[in-house]
Amino acid sequence: MPKPRSRENQGLPLRWRHTHGAYYYNVPPGLEHLWDNKKLFRLGSKLHEAYQAWAKRLGEQANVRTIGDLLDRYALEVIPTKSPASQASNQNQLKKIREVFGSMPLLPFRPQLIYQYIDARSKKKKDPETGKVTGGKIAAHREIEVLSHAYTKAVEWGYIDKHPFKGEVRLQGEQPRQRYVEDWEVEEILSLKPKRSAGSVRMIQAYVRLKLLTGMAQGDLLRLRLDENIKEDGIHNQRHKTKKAMEKWTIYAWSGELREAVKQSLETRPKDSPYLFCNREGRGYVNEDQGRASGWKSMWQRFMDRVLEETKVTEPFTEHDLRAKVGSDASSLEHARSLLAHADTKTTQRVYRRKAEVVEPIRRRPAKAEVPPTKAIDADLDRRVA
Structure with missing residues (x-):
């Protein structure tokens, strides 16, 4: 009987192991020539790096019998095409679903298994060693989305004829946030006194002004370059x-306010840089290898901590809530869609239009009172009033 896999190796593909701070592939005997003549091939220190290295070395998985086999090919061919942030999250999700479904055959697959998995994973658990909380309904839904997409690819690749649970499972949808940032709250955060003339507070305030004019997402604002994005018009x-699915560009036409917001953003930079927003080294905040802006998020959190301590704002809000404020304050749904660069208005309406809708009540009474048909009615009314 094989030795059980250690905790850190559970959920990894076969012949993988994590040791000494890196992921390694235990090369099958006779295939060392395909892996630089090594029996133990180092894939990388990060999980997404390991999958990328593995994808370069392995060819197509021709013999797929189990869900684990399918997930292996999915990890090789589909995940590397996604953004770095999606790759990292998908790979962690693969580990979780592989632990439960990996050894099962592709078919038959009962849809009831999805409900059972959601119920089990929706219960949050705290790791006694690390203190990290895992699980939850949102995490469970994301994992099932990956499994469902893998089955969709299985149909495309000819392993099965029909998706076994698409259209058969109805999961409770996630409710979008309803936090609307009021105008007075914006005034409060913009009035927060900076401790330094060129510190992070002034930079974030300039960033907020620009965001409230354009509605651009965090990743887009932090990637703005003077040579590529700031044009005459x-x-x-x-x-x-x-951008992979929709190549369309949006041009935010200059206005006095927009020019002033860009000017303020330039003045708050700690160093000359091609980026409109940069760190002390002049580099952009987005780590393109990971698709994340960890440094900026830390700055935002410290900024919000000060806002809650030093202003009248009592309820925290996110950058995404500011983007939703732009969508809510836009003059029309179509204007909101254009500002937020959505393909259609469905997402705009459902997630970003958060203001209460003002409606006119139905008029039940006629505009003019009807003339009573007889004097007898008038007389009766006068008598009753008297």
């Missing part, structure tokens, strides 16, 4: 999140 932006 306005700010040119192609949404980073959807």
Whole structure:
């Protein structure tokens, strides 16, 4: 009987192991020539790096019998095409679903298993060693989305004829946030006194002004370059999140307020840089290898801590809430869609239009009172009033 896998190796593909701070592949005997003549091949220190290295070395998985086999090919061919942030999250999600479904055959697959998995994973658990909380309904839904997409690819690759649970499972949808940032709250955060003339507070305040004028997402704002995006007719932006699916650009035409917001952003930079927002070294805040802006998020959290301590704002809000404020304050749904660079208005309406809708009540009474048909009615009314 094989030795059980250690805790850190559970959920990894077969012949993988994590040791000494890195991921390694235990090369099958006779295939060392394909792996630099090594029996133990180092894949990388990060999980997404390990999958990328593995994808370069392995060919197509021709013999797929189990869900684990399918997930292996999915990890090789599909995940590397996604953004770095999606790759990292998908790989962690693969580990979780592989632990439960990996040894099962592709078919038959009962849809009831999805409900059972959601119920089990929706219960949050705290790791006694690290103190990290895992699980939850949102995490469970994301993992099932990956499994469902893998089955969709299984149909495309010819392993099965029909998706076994698509259309058969109805999961409770997630409710979008309803936090609306009021105008007075914006005034409060913009009035926060900076401790330094060129510190992070002034930079974030300039960033907020620009965000409230354009509605651009964090990743797009932090990627703005003076040579590529700041043009004579306005700010040119192609949404980073959807540029593979939608190549359309958005031009935010210059206005007095927009020019002033860009000018303030330039003045708050700690160093000359190609980026509109940069760190002390002049580099942009987005780590393109990971698709994350960890340094900026830490700055924002410290800024929000000061806002809650030193202003009248009592309820924290996120950058995404500011983007939703732009969508809510826009003059029309179509204007909001254009500002937020959405493909259609469905997402705009559902997630970003958070203001209460003002409606006119139905008029039940006629505009003019009807003339009573007889004098007898008038007389009766006068008698009753008297």
